[in-house]
Amino acid sequence: MRLYNTLSRQEEEFAPQRDGVVRMYACGLTVYARGHIGNFRTFLAVDLLRRTLRHVAGFEVHHVTNFTDVDDKTIAESQKAGVPLREYTTRFIEAFREDAASLGLEAPEDTPRATDQENLVAMADMIAALESRGHTYRSEGSIYFKISTLPQYGQLARLDHAGMISGARVDSDKYEKEDARDFVLWKATKPDEPTWDCGVGPGRPGWHIECSAMALRLLGPAPIDIHCGGVDLIFPHHENEIAQAEGATGHQFARFWFHVEHLLMDDGEKMSKSLGNVFTIRDILDQGYRASALRFLLISVHYRKQLRYSWATLQQAEEAVKRLYDCVLRLERVKDGTGADGWEARLETARADFRDKLQADVNVPGALGAVFELLREANAAVDAGTLSRAQAEATLTFFADCDKVLGVIALRRQEESAPPIPQDELDALMAARVQARRMRNFAEADRLRAELDARGVILEDSPTGTIWKRK
RNA sequence: GGCGCCGUAGCCAAGUGGUAAGGCAGAGGUCUGCAAAACCUCCAUCCCCGGUUCGAAUCCGGGCGGCGCCUCCA
Numbered sequence: 254m255r256l257y258n259t260l261s262r263q264e265e266e267f268a269p270q271r272d273g274v275v276r277m278y279a280c281g282l283t284v285y286a287r288g289h290i291g292n293f294r295t296f297l298a299v300d301l302l303r304r305t306l307r308h309v310a311g312f313e314v315h316h317v318t319n320f321t322d323v324d325d326k327t328i329a330e331s332q333k334a335g336v337p338l339r340e341y342t343t344r345f346i347e348a349f350r351e352d353a354a355s356l357g358l359e360a361p362e363d364t365p366r367a368t369d370q371e372n373l374v375a376m377a378d379m380i381a382a383l384e385s386r387g388h389t390y391r392s393e394g395s396i397y398f399k400i401s402t403l404p405q406y407g408q409l410a411r412l413d414h415a416g417m418i419s420g421a422r423v424d425s426d427k428y429e430k431e432d433a434r435d436f437v438l439w440k441a442t443k444p445d446e447p448t449w450d451c452g453v454g455p456g457r458p459g460w461h462i463e464c465s466a467m468a469l470r471l472l473g474p475a476p477i478d479i480h481c482g483g484v485d486l487i488f489p490h491h492e493n494e495i496a497q498a499e500g501a502t503g504h505q506f507a508r509f510w511f512h513v514e515h516l517l518m519d520d521g522e523k524m525s526k527s528l529g530n531v532f533t534i535r536d537i538l539d540q541g542y543r544a545s546a547l548r549f550l551l552i553s554v555h556y557r558k559q560l561r562y563s564w565a566t567l568q569q570a571e572e573a574v575k576r577l578y579d580c581v582l583r584l585e586r587v588k589d590g591t592g593a594d595g596w597e598a599r600l601e602t603a604r605a606d607f608r609d610k611l612q613a614d615v616n617v618p619g620a621l622g623a624v625f626e627l628l629r630e631a632n633a634a635v636d637a638g639t640l641s642r643a644q645a646e647a648t649l650t651f652f653a654d655c656d657k658v659l660g661v662i663a664l665r666r667q668e669e670s671a672p673p674i675p676q677d678e679l680d681a682l683m684a685a686r687v688q689a690r691r692m693r694n695f696a697e698a699d700r701l702r703a704e705l706d707a708r709g710v711i712l713e714d715s716p717t718g719t720i721w722k723r724k
Numbered sequence: 725g726g727c728g729c730c731g732u733a734g735c736c737a738a739g740u741g742g743u744a745a746g747g748c749a750g751a752g753g754u755c756u757g758c759a760a761a762a763c764c765u766c767c768a769u770c771c772c773c774g775g776u777u778c779g780a781a782u783c784c785g786g787g788c789g790g791c792g793c794c795u796c797c798a
Contacts, residue, residue, distance in 0.1 A: 262728095280798075288798085295798040326796075412727070412794060460796085483798030484729090490797090513798070514729080517791070524798095553747080554737070558730075559791065566736050569748040573736095576747080579761065606745095610738085619738050622746035629746095629763085636755085636763050695757055702759070713760050722760095 254310040254612045256479075257557060259487065259510035260409060264614055267509060269478050274313040275306050276472040278507070280464060280482035280490070281364070283321040284345035285330040289531035290551070290562065291516040291524035293356060295483045297548065298513040298556035298615075300358045301658065302481065305611045308657040316361040317471050319464060320346050323368050323457055328446055338447050339368065352534040355544045356551075357660040363471050367463040368449075375466040376458050377451035380438050382501040384453070390431065394441030396453060400434045403496050409510060410488035436493050438462050461493040465506070469498060480507035484514055513556045519563045537567070545578075545664040546571035552617050552659070573625075578665045580628050581652055583635050586717045587645035593634045596644045600651050603627035607655055617659075624655050669723055673709035683712070683719060 256267040269275040279299045282288050288296075299318075306312045321327070322342035331341035346366070353360075365372055380396060383389050388402045400406050430437075437459040442448045448455045468477055475498060482491060491510065498506035515523050518530050537547055550570035554560040603623055610619035631648050634640045640648070656662040672679045682701055689697040702712055709724045 282798080283796090292798045298798095324796090410727090410793080481798095484792070485797055488793065489795085515792070515798075523792075549747095550736090558737090561736090561791095563736090566748085569736060572749090573747050576761095583762080616738075618736095618747095619745075622738060625746050632762055633764090690757080693757080699758060706759090711760075714756085714758090715761075 255614055256509055256511065257614050259512050269312055274315055275479065276477045277314065277316045277479040277481060278468040278472060278477055279318045280486055281318040281320050282349055283324060283326060284342040285327040287345060287348045287533045288352060289524055289533050293352065293534060294516040294551050294560060295513040296358060297356060297551045299481045301552055301617055302511060302615055303359060304658040305615050309608050309611045315472060317363040317468065318361040319467055320364060320366045321463065322366045323447065324460055355534055356548050357664045365467045365471065367458060372463065372467050373449050373451045375470040376462045377453045379462065379466045379497060379501045380453045383497065386500060388500040389438065395437050396439040397430055397435045398438050398496060400432060403500055406496055407492060409495055410492045412488060436461065436489065461490055462497060465494045465497040475502050475504040475506055476508050479509040479511050481511040484512045487512060514559045516560045516562055542567055543571065543668055545574050545661050545668055548664055549574050549661050553621060555618055556615060574661055574665055578662060580632055581649065581662060582720065584631065584645045584649050587635055587640055587642065588717065589642040590639045592641040593639040593644055597647065599630065600647055604651060611658060672721060673723060679710065679721060
């Protein structure tokens with residue numbers, strides 16, 4: 254398995270350090286609003302990574318994704334809504350779970366919240382360790398990380414701080430700091446803000462401390478294998494996570510850094526809550542598009558390339574998913590044939606191709622190519638009537654195995670499981686049409702087809718019978 | 725101002741030294757009561773200009789264009 258590592262800016266051979274278990278941490282959502290599709294592009298990329306590690310590379314995975322449920326925005330928004338912070342953020346955690354399920358994200362092994370007691374304690378412990386190692390100072394009730402005490406600071410982002418001048422706003426923090434680059438570990442709180450005291454004095458967590466502390470609490474000891482997140486987190490968030498974890502433990506924090514490029518809107522701008530140009534999963538489903546198509550679109554561009562979202566490409570994804578699912582349906586209905594020559598070997602080639610692509614830095618678009626190449630040949634074999642029942646089954650197994658990683662067919666199957674009209678009514682109408690066709694009463698047969706079409710059901714006739722699909 | 729990424733057919737997108745995967749759309753054909761689906765055929769020389777090489781979309785240099793980070797952000 255090869256993975257690009259932001260730390261070295263190179264692709265490297267990857268294997269977990271201990272016991273064949275990959276210990277990975279992915280920065281999650283700040284839960285003051287529903288996540289948008291840009292957020293989910295990243296979560297989907299991480300999902301494909303975890304599925305590849307499990308189902309292709311054969312490792313076990315211990316994957317942690319956090320919810321940031323305390324920061325300036327969550328506090329401000331909950332106050333605006335007049336709802337206690339915990340209750341307010343819980344709503345968006347539930348919304349996230351709903352969206353994640355609709356996109357078919359595998360559940361991480363742990364999804365800690367920053368404000369859970371054991372996590373706050375872990376943060377306080379880490380800050381205490383940093384204090385005893387001389388990496389901090391206190392000022393006006395807050396505790397800061399003193400960057401000048403950590404010579405290796407900046408290795409991930411590779412920023413030239415000496416050259417950080419005009420054009421960049423450096424010091425925007427409202428709090429007192431000795432050096433503009435220093436960052437807050439534990440924030441003094443205002444009277445109306447939630448406060449915790451877990452050993453380092455009253456206050457609330459700074460933005461970065463939760464990830465270092467929770468990652469090591471759940472996945473430690475350092476180093477963990479992979480740390481994931483969007484590219485915008487490289488600096489300052491991940492750089493500061495490294496400073497905290499390494500300052501506190503004296504060991505490397507994470508061996509691999511996996512960063513997902515941004516999703517851009519049609520106009521070429523980054524989608525982000527602060528820019529206000531956001532679409533949620535729900536917005537898109539409400540427009541009548543399927544989650545399976547959205548999933549396909551979001552995984553069909555390599556994770557290290559920017560993905561430009563448009564309705565046209567979503568429609569293209571919809572057509573591709575349809576083609577994939579239709580092939581599966583055909584294979585399921587294949588009657589026993591004489592046997593296609595060399596089909597087993599062909600499946601093996603496709604399988605190897607699929608795996609090779611994914612093992613090369615999770616090249617999902619390349620892997621999709623392998624699937625669709627095989628798909629065309631499978632359709633041709635079905636047309637020719639050569640495929641034996643066993644070969645059809647083997648082909649279905651191939652698709653199912655690919656889908657353990659891609660997760661698109663499973664979603665589509667779920668979407669298609671119930672017809673848009675009552676099943677018994679559908680059955681009756683379809684039976685009536687079979688009867689009409691048998692009597693060569695095509696006018697009646699076409700009338701029934703039109704009636705169903707108007708109600709969202711498409712019929713497809715074939716030598717092996719008629720099947721229905723959602724429109 | 726500094727750092728970095730990207731530019732492949734009408735659209736989306738792999739490939740990163742050996743002569744352009746795949747998807748969508750389009751054209752023609754086969755099959756078909758109709759309608760679909762499916763199959764077959766066709767559809768690019770890789771932003772521009774130089775250079776290295778037997779050979780470059782792939783390496784180097786210079787342009788042009790797009791985007792990101794340097795500040796909350798997936």
